[in-house]
Amino acid sequence: MNFHVARDGVIIGEFNEQDFRDKVFRGEVRREDFYWTEGMTEWQTVAHYRQGARTQVIRREPPPKKS
Structure with missing residues (x-):
């Protein structure tokens, strides 16, 4: 999936x-x-993307226990 980026109305x-x-x-x-x-219906600001990225939950497995 590719992200198209525009600044001042020009694709950069x-x-x-x-x-x-x-x-x-x-x-x-x-x-x-x-x-x-x-999949997006309209262009969004990058600030909007970053807000969504901050709210994602990242799950990690706990480290293995030492014997």
């Missing part, structure tokens, strides 16, 4: 999900930029 890139997340983390893709990916 198309990235796979990991590259998109990395660019958001590094600030190369800004909160006020817009993104769209397959």
